[in-house]
Amino acid sequence: MAGVDYLADERNKAEFDVDSMKIVWAGSRHTFEVADRISKLVANDPAFRKDDRPMLPRKELFKNTLRKAAYAWKLITELRLSEEEASKLRFFVDEPAYTDLHWGMFVPALKGQCTDEQQSKWLPLAYKMQIIGCYAQTELGHGSNVQGLETTATFDPQTDEFVIHSPTLTSSKCYHTVEVLCTWWPGGLGKVSTHAVVYARLITDGKDHGVHGFIVQLRSMEDHKPLPGITVGDIGMKFGNGAYNTMDNGVLTLDHVRIPRDQMMMRVSQVTREGKYKQSDVPRQLVYGTMVYVRQKIVADASCALSKAVCIATRYSAVRRQFGSQNGGPETQSAHYRKSYTGLIQVIDYKTQQNRLFPLLASAYAFRFVGEWLKWLYTDVTQRLAVNDFSTLPEAHACTAGLKSLTTTATADGIEECRKLCGGHGYLCTSGLPELFAVYVPACTYEGDNIVLLLQVARFLMKTVSQIGSGKQPVGTIAYMGRVEHLLKSRCSVQRAEDWLNPSQVLEAFEARAARMSVSCAQNLSKFSNPEEGFAELSADLVEAAVAHCQLIVVSKFLDKLQQDIPGKGVKQLLQAVCGIYYLSLLHKHQGEFLATSYITPKQAALASDQLRALYSKVRPNAIALVDSFNYTDHFLGSILGCYDGNVYPKLYEAAKKDPLNDTVVPDGYHEYLKPLLKQQLHSAKL
Ligand SMILES: CCCCC/C=C\C/C=C\C/C=C\C/C=C\C/C=C\CCCCC(=O)SCCNC(=O)CCNC(=O)[C@H](O)C(C)(C)COP(=O)(O)OP(=O)(O)OC[C@H]1O[C@@H](n2cnc3c(N)ncnc32)[C@H](O)[C@@H]1OP(=O)(O)O
Numbered sequence: 077m078a079g080v081d082y083l084a085d086e087r088n089k090a091e092f093d094v095d096s097m098k099i100v101w102a103g104s105r106h107t108f109e110v111a112d113r114i115s116k117l118v119a120n121d122p123a124f125r126k127d128d129r130p131m132l133p134r135k136e137l138f139k140n141t142l143r144k145a146a147y148a149w150k151l152i153t154e155l156r157l158s159e160e161e162a163s164k165l166r167f168f169v170d171e172p173a174y175t176d177l178h179w180g181m182f183v184p185a186l187k188g189q190c191t192d193e194q195q196s197k198w199l200p201l202a203y204k205m206q207i208i209g210c211y212a213q214t215e216l217g218h219g220s221n222v223q224g225l226e227t228t229a230t231f232d233p234q235t236d237e238f239v240i241h242s243p244t245l246t247s248s249k250c251y252h253t254v255e256v257l258c259t260w261w262p263g264g265l266g267k268v269s270t271h272a273v274v275y276a277r278l279i280t281d282g283k284d285h286g287v288h289g290f291i292v293q294l295r296s297m298e299d300h301k302p303l304p305g306i307t308v309g310d311i312g313m314k315f316g317n318g319a320y321n322t323m324d325n326g327v328l329t330l331d332h333v334r335i336p337r338d339q340m341m342m343r344v345s346q347v348t349r350e351g352k353y354k355q356s357d358v359p360r361q362l363v364y365g366t367m368v369y370v371r372q373k374i375v376a377d378a379s380c381a382l383s384k385a386v387c388i389a390t391r392y393s394a395v396r397r398q399f400g401s402q403n404g405g406p407e408t409q410s411a412h413y414r415k416s417y418t419g420l421i422q423v424i425d426y427k428t429q430q431n432r433l434f435p436l437l438a439s440a441y442a443f444r445f446v447g448e449w450l451k452w453l454y455t456d457v458t459q460r461l462a463v464n465d466f467s468t469l470p471e472a473h474a475c476t477a478g479l480k481s482l483t484t485t486a487t488a489d490g491i492e493e494c495r496k497l498c499g500g501h502g503y504l505c506t507s508g509l510p511e512l513f514a515v516y517v518p519a520c521t522y523e524g525d526n527i528v529l530l531l532q533v534a535r536f537l538m539k540t541v542s543q544i545g546s547g548k549q550p551v552g553t554i555a556y557m558g559r560v561e562h563l564l565k566s567r568c569s570v571q572r573a574e575d576w577l578n579p580s581q582v583l584e585a586f587e588a589r590a591a592r593m594s595v596s597c598a599q600n601l602s603k604f605s606n607p608e609e610g611f612a613e614l615s616a617d618l619v620e621a622a623v624a625h626c627q628l629i630v631v632s633k634f635l636d637k638l639q640q641d642i643p644g645k646g647v648k649q650l651l652q653a654v655c656g657i658y659y660l661s662l663l664h665k666h667q668g669e670f671l672a673t674s675y676i677t678p679k680q681a682a683l684a685s686d687q688l689r690a691l692y693s694k695v696r697p698n699a700i701a702l703v704d705s706f707n708y709t710d711h712f713l714g715s716i717l718g719c720y721d722g723n724v725y726p727k728l729y730e731a732a733k734k735d736p737l738n739d740t741v742v743p744d745g746y747h748e749y750l751k752p753l754l755k756q757q758l759h760s761a762k763l
């Protein structure tokens with residue numbers, strides 16, 4: 077029946093004020109209002125329809141994305157949307173497009189790595205989208221190892237130009253050859269970008285100065301054809317239907333392409349008219365600054381992707397009933413459920429379902445808050461860099477790299493778990509979960525492979541441990557290393573399950589585990605005469621130490637959030653329970669590490685599990701309200717299983733009827749392939 081809210085009973089159970097929680101989730105009342113308005117604008121505009129995506133052939137899919145991006149830009153200009161509103165529009169349109177790379181990487185690269193003069197030339201063009209750019213760093217043979225890139229930019233003092241060249245090129249006209257060492261992967265490059273920030277080894281006077289960024293025009297502004305010396309195209313279909321195939325990830329070869337000298341991005345270092353290489357007094361690492369920016373954005377996005385999957389799985393788990401009986405009769409599986417419920421059991425009431433789902437719900441909130449904090453850290457480091465204070469750059473790099481790795485791994489795994497939590501129906505495209513997984517999972521690889529990034533964190537940790545006792549006091553997220561002597565000796569004081577609700581106790585447990593794992597790695601490293609050899613040999617342990625450090629950051633930022641004034645009936649109490657689920661489920665999952673480092677005893681680990689179960693019971697009646705607090709429209713969720721009213725089954729049935737295979741009762745191909753087969757069997761049966 078239209079208009080019935082099948083989840084109304086669930087919503088009535090909520091013990092907190094959902095409207096207040098919506099504001100906590102959004103970050104502020106203002107942000108909530110903007111997001112609410114823009115999400116409705118997108119949801120109510122048929123131009124942004126997306127349910128057909130998994131069915132569309134690639135060319136149609138891509139053209140459709142071009143149409144949506146052009147239409148979005150028209151709205152942005154006609155409605156005079158602010159940057160914040162435009163960014164929300166991109167978010168709620170929910171379709172990867174070349175615009176992500178233009179705004180998310182090309183523009184930030186221009187801002188971070190160009191001189192003021194260069195910015196004043198390029199930024200106005202990019203802001204008006206009179207040029208469209210991408211970030212062309214990765215090559216066919218080199219992604220993680222940025223220092224290993226092989227494209228060259230050789231200065232020609234005769235003409236005051238750089239000659240950009242993809243080496244070991246055996247053919248510049250086709251991709252079939254084996255030894256083409258081209259640029260490979262950049263989004264927006266394949267079919268759209270007019271310009272690219274290309275990373276190449278700078279060569280002046282025969283000397284290699286390492287990797288630098290250059291602005292290269294790729295296509296004619298008249299007819300969009302590649303300029304002379306440039307071969308460019310799409311790299312082909314990627315994982316999943318729809319999903320990331322809306323993006324034109326590209327391949328590029330540059331055959332002695334000439335660009336003017338002032339198209340080297342010269343904030344970090346310069347080449348003079350005479351061909352002299354000069355380094356500014358800013359650190360070379362700023363060449364990597366765009367990656368720091370995007371990693372911070374990716375952390376903020378992780379909570380969105382995970383919360384979407386969790387919202388679908390939570391609503392569906394409340395709708396779906398399995399076992400029990402219509403009247404609570406004898407088929408009911410266990411006495412516990414028979415006592416508690418009449419009728420069929422909602423799968424959300426199974427403790428196993430809660431044990432898989434609620435830690436993901438808690439992670440979505442945890443990632444939201446750590447993402448907010450990381451944005452603050454990034455803003456802070458940017459302000460410092462502007463006045464040549466580079467002191468916090470290593471920490472910003474470690475935090476963005478580590479949290480990007482931690483949150484994207486957990487989110488990709490979490491989306492897949494949500495699919496399984498929805499049983500068979502989770503496997504249908506109309507559940508929204510297959511496409512969400514396919515579109516999200518490359519986040520574990522792009523912007524830095526997650527293991528490679530954790531190894532960067534481990535280097536930072538080992539450096540910090542080696543400096544203990546040198547008088548240099550660790551600060552920020554690594555400040556706990558300053559108390560390492562205490563953390564190595566201390567023992568957990570938990571005696572009752574409720575003691576695990578004490579924030580200072582929890583913080584010390586995560587600090588002690590992280591510190592002990594880092595110190596143990598450092599001790600093992602010191603046994604090697606060659607530190608790099610030791611680092612390679614111990615890299616699996618180092619990655620685990622890095623994860624422990626990153627989890628500590630997330631836990632501590634969630635606990636910090638709870639120290640703030642959080643208005644709204646019951647909101648803070650619920651967030652305390654959610655936070656408890658986050659850290660206790662981590663403690664349970666990694667209890668081997670907490671036990672092996674001897675900070676906790678097996679008895680204390682068991683008490684943590686008792687407390688965790690108690691928190692599941694606290695959160696259960698609030699589960700639907702907690703996911704309603706994300707304030708997602710049905711359009712944004714793109715899932716029949718997660719629809720707001722919970723009216724799942726009729727919608728599944730209607731959607732199945734609309735599948736193109738059901739356009740005819742007898743399928744195409746019957747006459748060619750089925751009828752002869754069936755006839756032949758009939759014939760032989762008669763024999
Ligand atoms: C429709 C509406 C339209 C309107 C739209 C409006 C708005 C939209 C707005 C925005 C869009 C928002 C978001 C978009 C978000 C996402 C975009 C979408 C998808 C993303 C696509 C992904 C793109 C890419 O993948 S780009 C390629 C990324 N590549 C990598 O990440 C490579 C990984 N490798 C590395 O990072 C490095 O090479 C390394 C492994 C870290 C280096 O290792 P190593 O060789 O050991 O180190 P090196 O010698 O190079 O350096 C040593 C030294 O430097 C320090 N270091 C390293 N990296 C950094 C860094 N990034 N920052 C600071 N310091 C760094 C390192 O620690 C060492 O320091 P020390 O010597 O030890 O002190």
Ligand SMILES: Cc1cc2nc3c(=O)[nH]c(=O)nc-3n(C[C@H](O)[C@H](O)[C@H](O)COP(=O)(O)OP(=O)(O)OC[C@H]3O[C@@H](n4cnc5c(N)ncnc54)[C@H](O)[C@@H]3O)c2cc1C
Binds near residue numbers: 262320
């Ligand atoms: C969807 C998508 C979009 C992308 N968009 C862009 C873009 O816009 N611009 C751009 O320039 N690039 C882009 N990329 C490329 C991306 O940044 C790289 O793929 C990424 O940095 C990983 O590098 P790689 O492919 O070389 O992986 P590899 O480094 O080859 O990784 C292969 C395996 O080796 C392991 N490994 C590698 N090095 C080490 C090490 N030192 N120690 C231990 N293990 C190691 C990794 O963990 C991984 O398991 C994109 C990639 C994807 C998938």
